Each structure stands twice: as structure tokens, then as C-alpha cells.
Amino acid sequence: MIQSRVNNLNDRLSRGEIIEFAKPTIILASASPRRAKKLTEHGIEFIQIKSPVDDSEINEQFPHEGINKRQQLKYVKKMALAKLQPFIGKVKNGAVITCDTTALCDGRILEKPVTKEKCREQHEFISGKTAYTYNAMAVYWEPSGKTRCAVEIIKVKFKPLPAEVIEIICNEPETLDCAGYRRAGALGAYVVNNAPLSNGICMPLVLKMLKKLGFKK
Secondary structure: OHHHHHHHHHHHHHOOOOEEEEEEEEEEOOOOHHHHHHHHHOOOOOEEOOOOOOOHHHHHHOOOEOOOHHHHHHHHHHHHHHOOHHHOOOEEEEEEEEEEEEEEEOOEEEOOOOOHHHHHHHHHHHOOOEEEEEEEEEEEEOOOOEEEEEEEEEEEEEOOOOHHHHHHHHOOOOHHHOOOOOOOHHHHHHEOOOOOOOOOOOHHHHHHHHHHOOOOO
């Protein structure tokens, strides 16, 4: 029943229809089960609808090599804010949350590996280095008509990764669909510093933005 309603909302959004909620409602515009789990852990009721934005066009606008931290910050913010656009002016009484996560290592943007070959290459690249996970979160609250964006940056230092460990990482269920190099699975044992686990969303920042926009349940 819930999935049927979500599919209906997705269809209506794709047709450009205005969706009105009877009470203040949070929409998580991400398909990530990790982000959904984080909201649930905070006791937040929400509807999960993936943003229809194809971010490949934005992706192609930005270089992925030879960039600095300021450029990476601009990149993740633009990606998160772009995912809000289909919802602006189209949801009534709704608060929309979008996210984007990438990692920066030695001037290179590292996104979801997607394939085992890419996963292997990226983990060989970060082996023995320091990477920075950037979690960008953008929020839109319809009654205010405003948006806010914040970024959580997590510094992660890695020990050298043996080839056999990289193979284990590449075969872990969530690895290919996860950006940001979480301190989890086989990779967790090779993190030098006490970096927090990245779930692709920082709830304290999200709740702070919702509050500043005037969202109340």
C-alpha cells in the first residue's frame, strides 16, 4: 500500500503535477537504504521518493582531476541542490531532503565505483592515503519557499591495502553502490584515524536546517 502510494507520487511528480500533503511531511529524495535507516533511527516519519534529476550533466561540468577542497565543496553542493529542483513549487506542506556524497583524494573526485573494475582501481588509488568524504545535504520547506544546504566533511586515513583485501572489499554487497568510503566491512580495519561511519547523511545538520526553515511536525 505504501509502495503503491510512493509510485503514484513519483508518477505525479514526473508529470509536473502539484502534490499537496494534509500535514507537514518529510520527503527523502534519495533511494539510499542507509539514509532511510538513519532517519528511522531518529524517529522521523518520511516518504522516500528518489529525485528524478539526471545528475550526469552536472557531473560532466566539473573536472574530476586536479581539484582542491573548495572546488569539491562547490561540486557536492551543486549536486545536492540540483536534486531539489523538481520538488520546488511542486509539493505543498512538504519538506524535501536531498543528498550527494563523494570522496576527494589527492585532487581526485571519487564517486560510486559501480563496477568491480572501478572499485578495484579506486581502492588501489586510496591505499595508504588520506581521503575526505563530502556529504552534502540540501533541504527545501515549501511554506518558506527557501532552501538550505550544508556539508559534512569526514577525514579518513588509510593504511596500505593488500591486494587480497581489495578483492574482499570489491565483493562486499554495498561497496559498488556506496560513495564516500565508509568505515565498514573489510575496509574498516585499515582506517588509521578514528573517522566516524559515513551514512551519506548527517542528521544533526539536517535537523538544524529544517528548524531554521521553520519546519514543524
